[in-house]
Amino acid sequence: MDRKEVIKITLELMKEKKLEKTTIGEIVKRLDLSPGSLYYHFKNKSEIYKEMADYSLEEITRNLNEARTAESNKNRLFILTRALIKFLEEREEILFFLISMKGSCYLEEEIKSQDFLINFKNILLTEQQDMNYKKRMLLKLNMFLGSIYEVLYDSKLVNGRNLAEYEIRDIHASFWGNEILDTKYNN
């Protein structure tokens, strides 16, 4: 049994069935597996959720890092914004999980939101910035993520369409338009 396969299939299933209908029974049916086998590898449902969160974070991080190194210098924040949007549009199941995991009782408190932020923080903040700046940037980052989720929930998950380029530009401009951070990666 491939552990990662379980996570991928469960994410997919969750998008289709929503939270309350994504049961162990449904998961093993989709995997063509037995409950006993699944519980041999995962101690309970929470562990599956936990690994879905880890997997989602890893996938996003990997994707953003690729985007970050692929193109160089100018408009780095635009490239990152665009990459994040494109990634979540392509991986709807991850988008849905990120949006709906907050309401689930199977995800323990600690995992929930902050881990995702930390990653963006690393991309956007350097060590030498002062506390006040960091706090405000964290707020802005939180706002940024929330905006992406809400907009993509509406456009992609409800209406099934991808954002137009001008919309991506609008989103980027709203948050990072004339931001000093734009210059951070221009060195």
Added chain:
Amino acid sequence: MDRKEVIKITLELMKEKKLEKTTIGEIVKRLDLSPGSLYYHFKNKSEIYKEMADYSLEEITRNLNEARTAESNKNRLFILTRALIKFLEEREEILFFLISMKGSCYLEEEIKSQDFLINFKNILLTEQQDMNYKKRMLLKLNMFLGSIYEVLYDSKLVNGRNLAEYEIRDIHASFWGNEILDTKYNN
């Protein structure tokens, strides 16, 4: 049996137990009611969810309208932003429901996100504005709401603290800082 009491209690219960643990059994236990009695008034679980969504929207609308008429003229958008944040901080159960209902299989598609937007749209948009402007403003509105949800999820629901005034100002400034809409209510 008070219909509205069921909705209020269920919202409260949901914040504590999360989506998958908010069952009919838990609801009737909290209400000190019998299942038969609950099902005499609500045809199924979806109907309860539907009315929670309606109730949440009504409460927000009522609250924003009060804020809108109470204070006059200048900085209307700041007052609305602040009122929305304060309302959701005070009514955590509504905040949690708005955040987590997207992942639920008991809320039918149609209700989901748009209805909440329509209300803000009415507040922010007038009839005579052109389509392009409206579309962009709708995107911005969506971003605005998503930001509020994400920020308050983190600050209030996870960390249990209210936003500081400077944070509210930051949020307002990010979206409506030097916006022509500021003048809309100054007539």
Added chain:
DNA sequence: GTCTATAGAACGATAGAC
């Protein structure tokens, strides 16, 4: 390490007495 079988509880929803 996968299976079948099933425990044991909880689920949404209903029937019928009062």
Added chain:
DNA sequence: GTCTATCGTTCTATAGAC
């Protein structure tokens, strides 16, 4: 209009054979 009792199903999770 509220109750008790319970239907039939589904749930998470486990035991034990292979």
